[in-house]
Amino acid sequence: MSEEKTQPVSHFIKEIIKKDLEDNKNGSRVHTRFPPEPNGYLHIGHAKSICLNFGIAKEFNGLCNLRFDDTNPVKEELEYVESIKEDVRWLGFDWEDRLYFASDYFEQFYQAALQLIKDGLAYVDHLTADQIREYRGTLTQPGKPSPYRDRTIEENLALFEKMKNGDFEEGECILRAKIDMASPNINMRDPAVYRILKASHHRTGDKWCIYPMYDFAHGLEDSIEKITHSICTLEFEDHRPLYDWFLEKLNVFHPQQIEFARLNLTYTVMSKRKLLRLVKENIVSGWDDPRMPTIAGLRRRGYTPEAIRTFCEMIGVGKSESTVDLALLEYCLREDLNKRAPRAMAVLRPLKVTITNYPEGKVEQLEALNNPEDESMGVRMIPFSRVIYIEQDDFMENPPKKYFRLSPGAEVRLKHAYYITCDEVLKDSSGQPVELLCSYDPATKGGWSQDGRKVKGTLHWVSVDHAVDAEVRIYENLFNKPNPEDAEEGKDFLSNLNPNSLEIIADSKVEPGLMEMPARTSLQFLRHGYFTIDPDSKNGKLVFNRAVSLKDTWAKIQRNTSE
Ligand code: ATP
Ligand code: MG
Numbered sequence: 297m298s299e300e301k302t303q304p305v306s307h308f309i310k311e312i313i314k315k316d317l318e319d320n321k322n323g324s325r326v327h328t329r330f331p332p333e334p335n336g337y338l339h340i341g342h343a344k345s346i347c348l349n350f351g352i353a354k355e356f357n358g359l360c361n362l363r364f365d366d367t368n369p370v371k372e373e374l375e376y377v378e379s380i381k382e383d384v385r386w387l388g389f390d391w392e393d394r395l396y397f398a399s400d401y402f403e404q405f406y407q408a409a410l411q412l413i414k415d416g417l418a419y420v421d422h423l424t425a426d427q428i429r430e431y432r433g434t435l436t437q438p439g440k441p442s443p444y445r446d447r448t449i450e451e452n453l454a455l456f457e458k459m460k461n462g463d464f465e466e467g468e469c470i471l472r473a474k475i476d477m478a479s480p481n482i483n484m485r486d487p488a489v490y491r492i493l494k495a496s497h498h499r500t501g502d503k504w505c506i507y508p509m510y511d512f513a514h515g516l517e518d519s520i521e522k523i524t525h526s527i528c529t530l531e532f533e534d535h536r537p538l539y540d541w542f543l544e545k546l547n548v549f550h551p552q553q554i555e556f557a558r559l560n561l562t563y564t565v566m567s568k569r570k571l572l573r574l575v576k577e578n579i580v581s582g583w584d585d586p587r588m589p590t591i592a593g594l595r596r597r598g599y600t601p602e603a604i605r606t607f608c609e610m611i612g613v614g615k616s617e618s619t620v621d622l623a624l625l626e627y628c629l630r631e632d633l634n635k636r637a638p639r640a641m642a643v644l645r646p647l648k649v650t651i652t653n654y655p656e657g658k659v660e661q662l663e664a665l666n667n668p669e670d671e672s673m674g675v676r677m678i679p680f681s682r683v684i685y686i687e688q689d690d691f692m693e694n695p696p697k698k699y700f701r702l703s704p705g706a707e708v709r710l711k712h713a714y715y716i717t718c719d720e721v722l723k724d725s726s727g728q729p730v731e732l733l734c735s736y737d738p739a740t741k742g743g744w745s746q747d748g749r750k751v752k753g754t755l756h757w758v759s760v761d762h763a764v765d766a767e768v769r770i771y772e773n774l775f776n777k778p779n780p781e782d783a784e785e786g787k788d789f790l791s792n793l794n795p796n797s798l799e800i801i802a803d804s805k806v807e808p809g810l811m812e813m814p815a816r817t818s819l820q821f822l823r824h825g826y827f828t829i830d831p832d833s834k835n836g837k838l839v840f841n842r843a844v845s846l847k848d849t850w851a852k853i854q855r856n857t858s859e
Contacts (some may be wrong), residue, residue, distance in 0.1 A: 300607040304355060307613040309348070309554055313525060314554075315357055322524040326358030329523050330384065331365045331398075331514070334376035334498075336568035337590040338383045339584040340604070344559040347608035349527055350389040361521055362391035366399045367513045369497035375395065377498075379583070382593035388601045398517050399499045405508045406460070408516055408546050409471060409489055411453045417545055418489055419445055420455035422469045431477075432485050438478035439485045445474065459492055462505045466492045473512070483538045487511060510747060515539040518551040529558040530617065531641070559611065560619040563773040564589045565780050565789055579793065580774070586830075586841045587774040587797050597771065598818050598828030598843025600636075603629040622773070628851035633818055633826045638666040639674060641756040642806040642821040642840070644768050646685035648731040648760065651716060654682040659759075664712040667820075678807055680713050683760040685805050690755045691722055691729060700752035702732070708753040711766045711822060715740040715751060743749070756822045763805035766838040769830070810838060818843065828853060 317324055328349040332338060338346075353360035362384060366372050379813045384391070412418035421444045423431065433439035447455070456471055458464060471490040479485055489512045494505050518526045532539075533555045543550040560566065565574075574580045574588070582592050586597035594604065607628040611620050628840075636691060661677035686702065695703040702708050707717040720733040739746050743754070776794040810819070815831040825846045830839040 302607065304351065304699060305612065308615065309525070309527060309556060309613055310352065310355070312552075312554060313352065316524070317356065322599055323520075325524055326353060326525060327358040327360070327522060327524045328353050328358065329361040329363050329396075329518065329521060331363045331853050332380050333365045333368070333371075334373065334380060335371040336367070336572055337379050337588075337592050338562075339566055339568075339571065339589045339591065340594065340607075341452060341559040341566045341589075341593060342383075343387060343604050344608050344611065344613075345527070345529075346384055346387055346389060347605055348613060352525070352527075355557060358524075359394065360389070360391065361394040361396055361523070363396040363517060363521065364398060365501065365510075365514065365517070366397055366497070367508055367510065369493060369500075369507060370494040372498055374498055379592060382673055383595075386595060386601055387591065387604060389499075394521075396517075396521060397499060398513055399497060401513075401517060401520055402500060402504055402508075404520060405513055406506075407517055408542075408548075409456065409508070409512075410453070411546060412473065412489065413471075414449060416449060416474065417546065418471055418473050419447050419452050420459065420469050421445070421486075422471045425467060427570045428470075432478070432482065435482065439482075440728040441477050442472075442486070445486070449714070456490075459490065459506050461506075462494070464492055466494055468492065471848060473505075473538075473542070475538075481534060481537055483511070483535050484541070487538060506659045511535055511538050511543055513828060515543050515551070515553075516548070518553075519543055519546075519549045522549055526553045528553060528555055530615070531558075553652070555615070557615055557617050560617070561589065561625065562778040563775050563780065564621055564622060565775070567783040570789060570849060573790070574774075577790075579790070586769070587771050595816075596828075596830065597841050598633075598816075598826060600632050601816065606632065615859050619779070621850070623850040623853055624794070626844045627848060630826065630848060633820060633843070635669055637818045637820045637826055638665075638676075638820045639664070639668070639822055640807055640810055641678070641758055641805060642766065642768070642827070643685045643687050643756065643758050643763075643823065644801050644804045645688040645799045646758075646803070646805050647688045647691055647729065649684050649686050649716070649734055649757070650731060651682050651684070651734050651736045652719070653735045658682065659761075662712050669823075671698075676809055678712060678809070679758045679762040680710075681761055684710070684757045685760055686710075686732075686755050686757050688729075690753075691718070691732060693729065700735075702753065703753060706753075707751050708755050709740075709743045709751050711754050712743055713739070713741075713757065714743065715745060715749075758805045758807050760805075762808045764808055764811050764838055765836065766804040766806045766810075766840055768801040768804045768827070768840045768842065770801065770842045771795050772799075804840075805836060806840075811836075820846075 330349045350360045409534050416723050421442050435631040472486045472489050475484045477485050488509045490506045493507045536553050584592035584596045660680045662680050663675050666673040690701040714736040716734040716736045722731040724730050774797045775792045777792045780792045817829045826843045827840040832839040
């Protein structure tokens, strides 16, 4: 793992942990966990939680578990389990031998539920789902007790046994905790503990037809694993009294739940349900589509683990909901790749240039620095010859003032090569330039003139005979509103899709050395941005994803807000 440029900063969770260590709470142990539900791929919001949980363990000499919270058999799949493991590892974290599945604790959950029943703290309720909702009351009105609330312990044990044996249908009855139907906290109004789901589980098969509810299971999972600090997002704040109630009543090891504000990003949806819709409705090519905010999507796009970790460090950890500007994430990637990505030349939309005074058949290998930010990255040789491609955009027949690129009679520098002057423009029948005839000055080798003559424009180029074919995919935000949820009446977030989020440039040309580079290599294409080689590359044609442009919109936002 390379060194982060951002030093870890403190935040309220670290302060709680420091205090606990001082007080010798938990025997001075720090043990956290990252508990994804395997019902989708991980996204950048999860990365915040991963960096937080694994980061704290590392900083305080503690441990962090990876635990799959797989208590709902209906939406969970093995594919998700595998992708989550891959993504956590790729982000640079290691759970060592502490990979757990909540489903491995099903028997313990069941025994705990029996314990609650035996202590008179849980009952089997035969109200329908609608009735339960009705009896629960509202924020302003207390609930009322179910007519089944006072069943005897023996009756409840027998009924729960029947639930477990599959003698009831789904929805016929549930096991509820007996707490307080008048509690101002609705979560405490006799919440469900177990429900009947006649579904196969991806790990336990058909062994169970009753499954524990999240609030009951999660605290027990933490307790079984002797987690000291159970860090979760703010929406669980109102569930904390219930988390505490279960652990207290069961008289088991009691971790401390601490809530922090989830990450929201502009132009991004983060709910797994919505991301699943984008995938299922083929709006994107899959969970790893480079426009997705998933870790797999960001990786394919060209994000590095370092950039994501730096981002998670920079956004901090707090208690109030906010939305982070996507430009900050892009800034983190640009900063990282600026230091590490080798430079290369790619002509996205080629225009042929023949250098008429350059000998036919001659090829020169010209030296180019791989990264001016880091000379230790060395040099490479690029072939130069009589016919090259430049960018269509780098030529204008009738240029405005201050146009420093190529135009008839103008002289420019070809990066790493020579000065050339445009002598003649060849056009097709519609008047479009198809080829430029230029002449070069042999005394400007390397791109520097000996007589001190200066040119303002520097163009990138590739040699026609040596260039490699490439497809270049340029991505824009998937949504065209900073808050994609902000949809018109009767419409949803899909109405805010950006129709131009993907542009494919099919006939680009890149320098030959790139052919040898493995998929996922990051590069800076001069003047175009940072790109990565996509695994779709095949048959001599490279496919590149633009990870991020060179334009630093974050610096601009910073400047505007500090003015
Ligand atoms: P869903 O979208 O299905 O409600 P989830 O995003 O909460 O699910 P989980 O798999 O339960 O997904 O999340 C695993 C962990 O990641 C949880 O501890 C959760 O709090 C945390 N997490 C999820 N989304 C974010 C986010 N946007 N920012 C920070 N942490 C998050
Ligand atoms: Mg969740």
